[in-house]
Amino acid sequence: MKVLNIINVRWYNATAWYGHMLSLGLEALGHKTAVMGLPGTPPVIKAKEAGLQTYEAELNSLNPLKLIKSAAVFGKAVKEFKPDVVVCHRGEFFFYFTHVRFWEKPEWKLVRVRGDRRPPKADALSRWLYHNAVDKVVTSSESMRRFHLDNLKLPPNKVVTLYGGVETELFSRNEDGRQRVRHEFGFSDNDFVLGILGRYDTVKGHESLFRAVEELRNEGMDKIRLLIAGVDACMNEKDIKLMLENRGIQGITAVTGKRDDIADVISAMDLGVIPSLGSEAVCRVGMEMLSCGVPVIGSDIGVIPEIIPPSNIFIAGDVQSIKNRIRDYKAYHKSYDYIDFAEQFASFFN
Structure with missing residues (x-):
């Protein structure tokens, strides 16, 4: 499986970390992974440092000319990288991805990751988009998953909760x-x-x-x-x-x-x-x-x-x-490993 992660975040916040760890985990499992993000931002820099293929575009801009250029960069990425799955981690430019997915019927599948506290709109347009132009939804919490099921009326097999994972070889007791x-x-x-x-x-x-x-x-x-x-x-x-x-x-x-x-x-x-x-x-x-x-x-x-x-x-x-x-607390230990995270993501498509 080849995955193009769209991580259009200007800083290395939780959303960017979530997308980056997914990229590293998928690559480690043998799923070729590329990252598209904003020029010169931490998600792109970290992806380059990890040896991943990268593409840069002003996906968050409101300038029509920059948006046209961003669409061209995305088209180039699809043509060169040939992804099986496009994963969108932010709302900016998401409408364009859904437009391409619905009208052009490409071979790649579209995944929307909801890794923040703000739920999507539950209006008629949003419900239509999520039912007709989005193949899968990944949420970082069960409460967000329930929102998609209850308010967007998505079928349970279309939405999964994945909490993320850390590099346990780096984060271990010393x-x-x-x-x-x-x-x-x-x-x-x-x-x-x-x-x-x-x-x-x-x-x-x-x-x-x-x-x-x-x-x-x-x-x-x-x-x-x-x-x-x-x-x-x-x-x-x-x-x-x-x-x-x-x-x-x-x-x-x-x-x-x-x-x-x-x-x-x-x-x-x-x-x-x-x-x-x-x-x-x-x-x-x-x-x-x-x-x-x-x-x-x-x-x-x-x-x-x-x-x-x-x-x-x-x-x-x-x-x-x-x-x-x-x-009075419980001495509780559990591992959230980024490889397990990526395996769960990959199995979502199998």
């Missing part, structure tokens, strides 16, 4: 790395280290976790520690440190900044926490933590309750609920 990182930040073997990994953004729920840690420490959990890894976004590291100071927990917290040894940083954690208040259509961080053998607790947001057990779920933003899960 005891040496664990000890090195814990020593670097002054954590002892007896310390109970909570870890949060993600961009600095209010939607990621840092504040509610900080409040929970503050209260647990005041209630006698004197060995609790906090390890924060992330990059600047809507907030920066200065904002994070100010929040920690306001809670009086800066002395038991390590803020790592951007790291290249992220698997070792995760391995240094005793419990991973995903306190998100929104988003989480794809929970990459949870999969990476689980792959490193770290148990995870998380909020009842997005796909999080689908990839970790109910015993490890807390109410988003509810400090008492977070505290309860930190005190």
